[in-house]
Amino acid sequence: MEKxxxxxxxxxxxxxxxxxxxSYESYELPYIKGFTILDSLLYxxxxxxxxLAIRYSCRxxxxxxxxxxxxxxxxxxxxxxxxxxxxxxxxxxxxxNFPIIRDLVSDFEGFFEHHKSLKPYLIRKGEEDIDENxxxxxxxIEDLEKYLQFSVCIKCGLCYASCPVASTDELFPGPQALSQxxxxxxxxRDNGLEERLKLIDNPHGIWRCHFAGSCSKVCPKGxxxxxxxxxxxxxxxxxxxxxxxxxxxYRRAY
Amino acid sequence: MVExxxxxxxxxxxxxxxxxxxxxxxxxxxxxxxxSLEFSNVLxxxxxxxxxxxxxxxxxxxxxxxxxxxxxxxxxFKQGKAWESFVKFLTLILILIxxxxxxxxxxxxxxx
Ligand code: SF4
Ligand code: FES
Numbered sequence: 411m412e413k414x415x416x417x418x419x420x421x422x423x424x425x426x427x428x429x430x431x432x433s434y435e436s437y438e439l440p441y442i443k444g445f446t447i448l449d450s451l452l453y454x455x456x457x458x459x460x461x462l463a464i465r466y467s468c469r470x471x472x473x474x475x476x477x478x479x480x481x482x483x484x485x486x487x488x489x490x491x492x493x494x495x496x497x498x499x500x501x502x503x504x505x506x507n508f509p510i511i512r513d514l515v516s517d518f519e520g521f522f523e524h525h526k527s528l529k530p531y532l533i534r535k536g537e538e539d540i541d542e543n544x545x546x547x548x549x550x551i552e553d554l555e556k557y558l559q560f561s562v563c564i565k566c567g568l569c570y571a572s573c574p575v576a577s578t579d580e581l582f583p584g585p586q587a588l589s590q591x592x593x594x595x596x597x598x599r600d601n602g603l604e605e606r607l608k609l610i611d612n613p614h615g616i617w618r619c620h621f622a623g624s625c626s627k628v629c630p631k632g633x634x635x636x637x638x639x640x641x642x643x644x645x646x647x648x649x650x651x652x653x654x655x656x657x658x659x660y661r662r663a664y
Numbered sequence: 665m666v667e668x669x670x671x672x673x674x675x676x677x678x679x680x681x682x683x684x685x686x687x688x689x690x691x692x693x694x695x696x697x698x699x700s701l702e703f704s705n706v707l708x709x710x711x712x713x714x715x716x717x718x719x720x721x722x723x724x725x726x727x728x729x730x731x732x733x734x735x736x737x738x739x740x741f742k743q744g745k746a747w748e749s750f751v752k753f754l755t756l757i758l759i760l761i762x763x764x765x766x767x768x769x770x771x772x773x774x775x776x
Binding site: 575578579580581582611612613614615617618646647 | 666667668671672675736739740741743748
């Protein structure tokens with residue numbers, strides 16, 4: 411009879427309300443083709459250890475709640491196949507730059523605060539251009555393309571976890587919030603340019619990005635937060651036409 | 665000063681440093697390198713007014729760029745209003761001390 415293939419999963423366990431130090435626990439489970447890391451964790455919870463804390467919801471890279479470090483890289487557990495990892499032992503840890511609630515579950519409150527602080531919604535001054543019959547803001551496809559890639563962000567926090575600046579400066583909004591600021595500023599229906607620029611142009615704001623680019627590398631949705639940050643910086647640095655709409659800057663860049 | 669202006673100054677001084685350091689290196693190459701560092705030749709350099717001005721500019725740009733870099737590192741290292749004000753004050757004082765001390769050397773050598 412053929413020997414069943416096994417995989418070893420080493421998980422960081424920590425309950426800050428009860429323990430002072432984190433430790434690792436290893437689990438051995440059958441290697442099942444097509445299993446994701448999240449499936450494996452659910453297998454552990456069901457069959458090996460009910461006390462393991464994990465967070466998930468959609469299981470299809472939509473809700474952004476299952477982010478964790480998989481062999482040292484921030485990834486979504488539901489979007490990473492066991493076969494993608496290609497190792498006999500897989501190490502799972504909670505996302506860095508976030509406080510730990512328990513085991514693989516990290517606290518996103520600060521991350522969402524940064525996101526909200528940069529006003530991630532359309533700011534309107536006057537409603538004169540709404541089509542009276544349809545009650546919608548008219549926008550052409552070319553205008554949509556200027557920010558479209560940034561609007562697919564699922565707020566999973568992987569970019570924030572990989573950001574070297576966020577690891578030391580807790581007031582730095584991080585790549586997710588800054589790229590969302592770009593997303594709304596570049597939207598031609600938005601009039602919040604001045605308001606948002608004031609929020610990001612401070613000693614802990616956009617200038618603290620060192621362009622490591624790790625945020626764009628780890629994003630599971632193909633967003634390029636580093637690009638959004640650089641486009642905003644370019645706009646802030648432009649001397650001749652400071653009032654120019656940012657979306658035009660984006661068009662010129664490509 | 666808002667951060668944008670400080671950072672613009674940071675980038676411009678960075679570019680200026682490249683140009684000024686090139687002049688500085690070029691002055692070492694107009695004669696054999698070791699000769700250019702002999703006491704009398706260095707002294708003569710300081711008596712050349714355009715070069716002295718470029719040295720003074722190099723001093724100012726390096727002081728601003730360098731200490732602003734340290735300010736950025738310190739701001740990332742720790743946060744808080746009091747710390748921020750302290751770092752800003754420290755940066756300004758250090759720039760002034762270094763520029764004053766360097767200018768003194770340049771002027772005195774020029775007058776020697
Ligand atoms: S930009 Fe990408 S990595 Fe960052 S929160 Fe959004 S989806 Fe996640
Ligand atoms: S469970 Fe929703 S993104 Fe992974």
